[in-house]
Amino acid sequence: MQSLQIAATGMSAQQMRVDVISNNLANMSTTGYSARRAEFADLHYRQLTRPGTINGSDGSIVPAGVQIGLGVRPAAVSVNHQQGSPSATGGDLDIAIEGAGFLEVTLPSGASAYTRDGALKLTGDGLIVTSDGHPVIPEITVPDDTRSISINPEGEVYAYFDGTVEPELLGQFTLADFSNVKGLEAIGSNLFLETAASGPPLVTTPGEDGLGIVRQGYLEESSVDAVREITHLIQAQRGYELNAKVITAVDQMLGATTQIR
Numbered sequence: 001m002q003s004l005q006i007a008a009t010g011m012s013a014q015q016m017r018v019d020v021i022s023n024n025l026a027n028m029s030t031t032g033y034s035a036r037r038a039e040f041a042d043l044h045y046r047q048l049t050r051p052g053t054i055n056g057s058d059g060s061i062v063p064a065g066v067q068i069g070l071g072v073r074p075a076a077v078s079v080n081h082q083q084g085s086p087s088a089t090g091g092d093l094d095i096a097i098e099g100a101g102f103l104e105v106t107l108p109s110g111a112s113a114y115t116r117d118g119a120l121k122l123t124g125d126g127l128i129v130t131s132d133g134h135p136v137i138p139e140i141t142v143p144d145d146t147r148s149i150s151i152n153p154e155g156e157v158y159a160y161f162d163g164t165v166e167p168e169l170l171g172q173f174t175l176a177d178f179s180n181v182k183g184l185e186a187i188g189s190n191l192f193l194e195t196a197a198s199g200p201p202l203v204t205t206p207g208e209d210g211l212g213i214v215r216q217g218y219l220e221e222s223s224v225d226a227v228r229e230i231t232h233l234i235q236a237q238r239g240y241e242l243n244a245k246v247i248t249a250v251d252q253m254l255g256a257t258t259q260i261r
Contacts, residue, residue, distance in 0.1 A: 001070070001248045001253070002046075002070060002252055003246060003247075004248075004250050006069070006070060006071040006246075006249060007071075007244070007246035007247045007250070008123070009043065009070075009071030009073065009244035010071065010072055010239065010240075010242075010244075010246075011039075011070050011227075011243045011244060011247075013072045013073070013074065013239075014236045014237075014239040014240040014243065015097060015240065016038055016074055016214070017038040017040075017236040017239075018206040018233065018234070018236045018237070018240075019038075020036050020037065020038040020077055021063055021177075021229050021232050021236065023036065023189050023230075023235055024229050025224065025226065025229050026037060026224050027195070027222055027224060028224045028243060029121055029221075029222060030117065030190065030222050031117045031118070031190065031219050031220060031222070032082050032084065032116035032118070032190050032219075032220045032222075033084070033112055033190065033222040033223065033224065034079050034080055034082065034084075034116075034222075034223050035079075035080050035222075035224045035225070035229075035234070036077050036078065036079055036080070037077070037078050037084070038074065038076075038077055039074075039077070040072050040073065040074055040077045041072070041073055041075040042069055042072055042073075043069065043070040043072060043073050044070050045055050045067040045068060045069050045070065046067070046068040046070065047065070047066075047067055047086050047224040048065075048066035048067070048068060049062055049065045050067075050129045051063065051064055051065035051067075052064050052065070053065070054113075057140065061157050061207070067241050068193055071167075071256060073167070075150055079180055079182055079184070079186070080223065080244040081181050081182070081183075081221065082223045083097075083098070083099070083218075083223065084220045084221040084222050086098070086215060086218040086219070086220060086221070086225040087218060087219050087220075087221050088178070088217060088218055089217060089218060089219050090121075091099055091188045091217060092119060092148060092149040092150075092216070092217075093119075093121065093122065093128065093149065093153075093213050094119055094120070094144070094216070094217055094218060094219050095118035095120065095151060095173075095215060095218070095219075096174065096214070096218035096219055096220045097116055097118065097119055097206075097212045097213075097214060097215075097220065097256060098212045098213050098214070098215050099211060099212020099213060100175075100177050100210060100211050100212050101116075101175030101177050101206065101211040101212045102114035102115060102137055102175060102176050102177070102192070102201075103115050103116070103117075103130075103137075103173065103175065103176075103261065104125065104136070104137040104174065104201070104203065105120065105129075105130055105134040105135060106134060106135045106137055107134060107136060107149070107191075108134075111193070111231050112137065112194070112224070113134070113187070113188045113191040113193055114176055114184065114192045114193075114194070115130065115189075115191050115192065116130050116190070116220055117131070117190035117213075118219055118220065118255070119131050119219055120136065120216075121133075122142055125141065125144075126141045126142040126143060126144060127139060127141050128140045128141070128142065128157075132189050134191075135230050136173065137174070138171055138172070138173075138174065139171075140170050140171035140173075141170070142157075142159060142170060143159060145162070146159040146160065147159075147160045147161055148160045149223075150167060150216070151189040151214060151216040152214075152216075153206065153207060153215070154172070154205055154206050154207055154213070154214070155172045155173030155174065155175070155205060155206040155213075155214045156169060156171075156173075157169070157170045157171050157172065157173065158170065158173045158250045159190075159200045159224045165194065168258055170254055172205060173203060173205075173206065173214060174203050174205055175203070175204065175206050175211045175214075176201035176202065176203045176211065177202045177209075177211055178194070178198040178200075178201055178202070179199040179202075180197055180198050180199055181196035181197075181198065182197075182237075183195050183196075183197030183199070184198045186206060200218075229258070237247045
């Protein structure tokens with residue numbers, strides 16, 4: 001009886017689904033977090049009678065056949081890059097990306113990573129970095145005597161100084177996009193890495209080539225919908241229970257078989 005193994009794959013699949021849901025709920029307040037979704041595919045089939053074969057008794061073609069499935073397997077954990085709601089903060093260095101695109105940052109290894117977390121900070125030298133201290137590309141340094149900072153939708157960063165009317169342009173943020181954003185590799189800390197599946201980044205100024213614009217004084221909230229996640233959690237729990245009932249039923253059937261005299 002294959003039912004024990006089939007039900008076991010179903011329980012493992014629902015357990016993985018619960019893991020993904022719990023991670024979504026844990027990141028309900030994570031800036032720029034995109035909800036994940038577990039996806040599954042059926043396993044191989046035992047072909048007891050293949051469709052389209054010739055019936056040996058009368059020579060007719062078998063229309064459907066007999067194919068017994070062997071369970072389920074994880075296919076992917078897909079990232080739904082749906083934009084979260086903007087939340088007003090009023091911070092000079094808080095920016096939200098309205099539309100497609102990622103900020104590019106430099107990791108300690110020298111490699112590039114990509115994020116939608118716009119909660120930016122300043123180092124002691126005035127360099128604009130992420131909350132984890134990764135410099136934003138292109139690097140922009142804010143002078144010590146800056147009174148305030150202004151960032152326009154195109155990503156241009158201006159500094160205002162005491163005694164002057166006209167601001168000084170310090171630099172301009174760029175945004176990166178990918179042909180397949182679902183192919184990016186998540187490494188934690190709201191960061192993604194380029195992969196062969198994502199393709200190379202297309203880097204340009206905000207508002208061009210279909211990319212979004214920058215909103216100063218806002219942060220992008222998590223795209224997790226708590227109601228939807230709880231609904232999926234209930235479905236996963238019931239699916240786990242049903243697969244467990246299959247194992248119980250098979251155990252009872254095997255027990256009845258061993259008691260036959």
